[in-house]
Amino acid sequence: MWVRDHLDGLWCDEDFTSWYPRDGRPGLSPAQLATVCVLQFLLNLSDRQAAEAVRCRIDFKYALAMELDDPGFHHSVLTDFRDRLCEGDRADQLLDLALERMRDAGLLKERGRQRTDSTQILAAARELTRLELVLEAVRGALEETARRAPEVLDELVDTDWAKRYGRPVRLASQPSHPVTRLTQAGADARRLLDRLPPAARGPRTEALRQIMVQNFLIDTRGNLRPRTDKDGQPRGALRIVSPYDLQARRAIRGDTRWSGYLVHVTETCDADDSVNLITDMATTAPTRDSQALPGIHTRLRARRLLPAEHLVDGGYTSAALLDRSARDHQLQLVGPVKASGSWQEKQQTGYTREAFHIDFDRRQVTCPNGKTSGNWLEPPSMAPYTVVRFHALPCSRKPTSPSLHGGRRCDDRCRGCRLPTSGNTQGIRLSVRPLRSAVGNPTGT
Structure with missing residues (x-):
C-alpha cells in the first residue's frame, strides 16, 4: 500500500508483451496479476483466497487500481500466470523493473544502509534413501521413454520390471536385501541407457544418467557395482537428492538438516x-x-x-x-569475523599469529621472545599472504616455562601456521597488509 501511495503501480501491461501471443481474445491485466502474486505471498493466501480477496477487499482493489464493482477473476488464472512467470529469468526481470521505478521515484536511494541474511528453502521432494533414489530415477526414466520412444520398451520391460517400477517407490525403513536390489536397479538402468537413442533422451533420462555416475562404477572386469566410501562419493554440495530436482542438495547447519536451497x-x-x-x-x-x-x-x-x-x-x-x-x-x-581456527588456538599449546608483532613498514616480525625474523618473502601475484622465516634461535636449545609454553621448546611454539622447517629455519605465514587492515589488525599487534 505504501508503494501504491507513491506510484501508480510497480508494473504496467506493456512490460509483459513478450509473455503473450499477439492474437487471441483480450486477457486480464498481467500487471494486476503480478501484483496479486506479491500480495498473495505477503499474506500467505491460497489461490482461492487471493481471488476472493480481489473480489471483496477494498485494500486489494486500491492496490490493483480496480473499480469497486470489478468481479475479479477465477482462481485458476493465478496458476497459469505463475507458469509463465517461472519461464527463464522473468521473475528477476520484474524485480529489476520494480526497483528501477522505485529508485526513479525517490523511494530507493543508493549508498544507504542494507542488510543481507539467508534462510533455508525446502525442496518439493520427499527424503529418499540411496536405494529409493535409484529406483525412482529408473521409474521416472521409464515413464519418459514410454512417451518419447515406446518401441524401446517392447523388448526391455517384462513382468519383473513392472513389479519393481510400476508404482512410486516407498520402501520400509529397513528394506530387505538393499545391496542386491541396488545392484539390480543399476543393471536395469544401464540396460535402459544403452538402448535409448539420443533423440529419445529427455530430462528424466539425463537425471538417471547423473545419478548412475554418482552412485555406481564399472570395475576392471567391466562389472557395474555400487560405489563405496573407498571408491569416493560426491560431497553434499554435489550429491543429487531427488531425480525430479537436480539442483536441490542436502545440507546441515548446526542442528538444522534439510534438502533444498538457500x-x-x-x-x-x-x-x-x-x-x-x-x-x-x-x-x-x-x-x-x-x-x-x-x-x-x-x-x-x-x-x-x-x-x-x-x-x-x-x-x-x-x-x-x-x-x-x-x-x-x-x-x-x-559483520563479525570468525576467530582463528588454528591448532594453536584450539589446543592452547602454541603461539597464534596474534602473538607476533608485525611491522610491515620495516618488513620485520618479532616473536613473543623478542627475536626478529630473518627473511621476508613477498607473495606471488595471486597469493594473499606473506611468508616470514626465522633463523635458528638461541631459545630453541632450551625448554621454556611449562606454564607459558606447555613444556615445549620455543622453536616448536614458533611454528604459528604449520609451515615446515627448512634447515635451521622456522616460518610463519601472514595475510598481506590490506587483508589484515580490513579486519582491524593493520600491524598484527
Whole structure:
C-alpha cells in the first residue's frame, strides 16, 4: 500500500508483451496479476483466497487500481500466470523493473544502509534413501521413454520390471536385501541407457544418467557395482537428492538438516522511518554464505543500488571479502569475523599469529621472545599472504616455562601456521597488509 501511495503501480501491461501471443481474445491485466502474486505471498493466501480477496477487499482493489464493482477473476488464472512467470529469468526481470521505478521515484536511494541474511528453502521432494533414489530415477526414466520412444520398451520391460517400477517407490525403513536390489536397479538402468537413442533422451533420462555416475562404477572386469566410501562419493554440495530436482542438495547447519536451497535476501535498513524494501534475492545451493556475497554486490551495482554500509552475519565475512568490498565497490562490509581456527588456538599449546608483532613498514616480525625474523618473502601475484622465516634461535636449545609454553621448546611454539622447517629455519605465514587492515589488525599487534 505504501508503494501504491507513491506510484501508480510497480508494473504496467506493456512490460509483459513478450509473455503473450499477439492474437487471441483480450486477457486480464498481467500487471494486476503480478501484483496479486506479491500480495498473495505477503499474506500467505491460497489461490482461492487471493481471488476472493480481489473480489471483496477494498485494500486489494486500491492496490490493483480496480473499480469497486470489478468481479475479479477465477482462481485458476493465478496458476497459469505463475507458469509463465517461472519461464527463464522473468521473475528477476520484474524485480529489476520494480526497483528501477522505485529508485526513479525517490523511494530507493543508493549508498544507504542494507542488510543481507539467508534462510533455508525446502525442496518439493520427499527424503529418499540411496536405494529409493535409484529406483525412482529408473521409474521416472521409464515413464519418459514410454512417451518419447515406446518401441524401446517392447523388448526391455517384462513382468519383473513392472513389479519393481510400476508404482512410486516407498520402501520400509529397513528394506530387505538393499545391496542386491541396488545392484539390480543399476543393471536395469544401464540396460535402459544403452538402448535409448539420443533423440529419445529427455530430462528424466539425463537425471538417471547423473545419478548412475554418482552412485555406481564399472570395475576392471567391466562389472557395474555400487560405489563405496573407498571408491569416493560426491560431497553434499554435489550429491543429487531427488531425480525430479537436480539442483536441490542436502545440507546441515548446526542442528538444522534439510534438502533444498538457500535464499539470500537483501533489504534496505536505513535509520529513518522509511519502509524496508527488498533490493536483491538469490536462490542458491546450500553452500557457504560468503560464496553468494560477490554476486549480490554485482547485481546491486548493476541496479545502481550499492549501499555505503552492508550489514551481514559471520557467514558472509572474511578478510578477503572485507578488503574486496572496499576496493571494488567502495562499501563497508560490517559483520563479525570468525576467530582463528588454528591448532594453536584450539589446543592452547602454541603461539597464534596474534602473538607476533608485525611491522610491515620495516618488513620485520618479532616473536613473543623478542627475536626478529630473518627473511621476508613477498607473495606471488595471486597469493594473499606473506611468508616470514626465522633463523635458528638461541631459545630453541632450551625448554621454556611449562606454564607459558606447555613444556615445549620455543622453536616448536614458533611454528604459528604449520609451515615446515627448512634447515635451521622456522616460518610463519601472514595475510598481506590490506587483508589484515580490513579486519582491524593493520600491524598484527
